[in-house]
Amino acid sequence: MCMPKTRTEIIEAAKKWACSSSDDEPHIFWLYAMAGEGKTSIATSVAHALHEKKVLGGSFFFSRDDANRARVDNVFATLVLQLIDHMPKFAEPAKDWVQGKKYELDSSALSQFQLLEELLQKSDIINGPIIFVLDALDECMFGQNQREILLKCLVKISHLSSSCRFFLTSRQEADIENKLSEAKSQLHPVDLRAFAKDAGETTTRDLKEYIKKELQTLPGTLENSDWPGQDYRQQLLDRTSGLFIWAFTAINFIKLGNYKEQLNLLLKKSTLQSSLYNLYRTVMDSAYPYKDSFTKEKHYILGAIILLQEPLSAASIGMLLHIHTEPEESISQTVNTAMGQLKSVLEIPQVDNLAIHILHPSFAEFLTAKEQLEEIYYINQESHHLNLAINCLQVMQELLHYNICKLRDSTKLNKEINELDQQVKEHIPVYLKYACQFWAE
Numbered sequence: 001m002c003m004p005k006t007r008t009e010i011i012e013a014a015k016k017w018a019c020s021s022s023d024d025e026p027h028i029f030w031l032y033a034m035a036g037e038g039k040t041s042i043a044t045s046v047a048h049a050l051h052e053k054k055v056l057g058g059s060f061f062f063s064r065d066d067a068n069r070a071r072v073d074n075v076f077a078t079l080v081l082q083l084i085d086h087m088p089k090f091a092e093p094a095k096d097w098v099q100g101k102k103y104e105l106d107s108s109a110l111s112q113f114q115l116l117e118e119l120l121q122k123s124d125i126i127n128g129p130i131i132f133v134l135d136a137l138d139e140c141m142f143g144q145n146q147r148e149i150l151l152k153c154l155v156k157i158s159h160l161s162s163s164c165r166f167f168l169t170s171r172q173e174a175d176i177e178n179k180l181s182e183a184k185s186q187l188h189p190v191d192l193r194a195f196a197k198d199a200g201e202t203t204t205r206d207l208k209e210y211i212k213k214e215l216q217t218l219p220g221t222l223e224n225s226d227w228p229g230q231d232y233r234q235q236l237l238d239r240t241s242g243l244f245i246w247a248f249t250a251i252n253f254i255k256l257g258n259y260k261e262q263l264n265l266l267l268k269k270s271t272l273q274s275s276l277y278n279l280y281r282t283v284m285d286s287a288y289p290y291k292d293s294f295t296k297e298k299h300y301i302l303g304a305i306i307l308l309q310e311p312l313s314a315a316s317i318g319m320l321l322h323i324h325t326e327p328e329e330s331i332s333q334t335v336n337t338a339m340g341q342l343k344s345v346l347e348i349p350q351v352d353n354l355a356i357h358i359l360h361p362s363f364a365e366f367l368t369a370k371e372q373l374e375e376i377y378y379i380n381q382e383s384h385h386l387n388l389a390i391n392c393l394q395v396m397q398e399l400l401h402y403n404i405c406k407l408r409d410s411t412k413l414n415k416e417i418n419e420l421d422q423q424v425k426e427h428i429p430v431y432l433k434y435a436c437q438f439w440a441e
Contacts, residue, residue: 002206003209007045008202015050017188027162027183027186029190030168031168032177032190034193035276038245039169046133055129056132057079058133059134059135064141064361065306065364070140071146072149073108073146076112076113079116083116093119113153113157126164130163135169138170138176152179154180155183204237204242211233214251215233220259235267248359250279252359280367283342283344284342286341287342297324299379300384301335302379303379303384306364308434311357313332313354315335316429318334322394330352345360346363389440392435400432405420405423405426
């Protein structure tokens with residue numbers, strides 16, 4: 001979510017559009033911007049504000065590093081279930097669908113969309129605006145065909161009642177722009193950078209506020225609320241190039257060690273440090289200062305983190321990749337130690353069974369852009385996917401066997417077995433489940 005008193009103009013513009021009673025208001029508000037400009041934070045803040053006003057029908061935040069949030073199959077079912085939860089008056093018309101769990105039996109995006117379409121045409125129970133928020137359309141990653149289906153559905157639904165509206169965010173990619181343009185007068189496209197400029201350089205103002213507040217609240221700096229001083233803060237601001245993700249990553253990087261030393265390291269290359277990729281390069285060089293410190297094993301671990309179809313915990317990643325451990329060291333400790341200096345770009349939980357995530361997709365793009373970085377850091381997607389596939393097959397060969405859940409009667413159907421989910425949890429480790437589900441991806 002956006003920090004208080006930042007991005008206020010664009011959030012207010014979205015709220016005004018959403019709550020307008022005018023029939024002439026476009027049904028789709030499409031906010032587009034480059035990676036790292038804060039689209040997801042804005043979408044989260046807009047969704048929160050609309051929920052407080054009781055006009056939020058539902059929301060879906062796409063994410064390429066989570067298979068469940070990267071595919072269209074889950075979008076419209078999620079929106080229908082949220083619509084029923086937020087606005088109970090829709091529960092009766094959707095009762096058969098929910099009670100029969102038809103969203104599980106028929107998971108096609110088109111059939112789920114048809115139900116949402118039917119519900120949103122029930123004028124007798126719609127007495128005010130219903131707004132849906134879909135963030136990061138460009139991170140719908142399971143094939144161009146799926147994204148096309150999603151966009152076609154959004155264009156179709158844009159011609160329903162003016163009470164039903166969609167707030168969308170994405171990068172400005174050609175297929176998204178071309179398909180949404182078919183909505184014609186029902187589309188309100190907003191370029192975030194152009195909007196900020198028209199609104200009086202709000203991005204620079206908000207970034208300045210964000211940097212100041214984050215640096216003031218670093219542990220140990222409370223006594224001197226002006227740390228590290230206006231000059232240093234301005235130098236950081238100048239290097240953001242308008243990217244919130246740059247500022248976010250830089251603050252996290254400073255937190256990793258001696259604040260002053262980390263800050264000076266960031267500012268050392270004054271003319272080269274303006275781009276996001278150069279910031280990531282500094283993060284990698286600081287984490288692995290010697291050429292041989294970024295070992296083949298660490299390379300495989302990092303490659304797995306950015307390419308896995310679903311995020312896994314450190315222990316599951318280690319077991320899936322057959323990582324070697326030192327005596328008296330757990331597999332999760334080995335993986336966490338290998339990635340420990342990348343906490344400015346990775347979310348590495350303290351709890352062992354929680355998944356490791358990349359903090360922003362642009363870091364994965366940096367590591368897979370061969371022309372942008374040294375060979376030592378480059379993640380070749382083809383070879384890493386092959387390595388993952390081989391390890392998945394090895395895991396299945398090692399662990400799969402007849403009656404793996406130790407059922408008393410293996411002739412029973414799944415639905416006839418009490419507490420089957422608990423049995424699966426006890427006997428099928430997460431990494432084996434992942435291997436069985438995604439070995440061919």
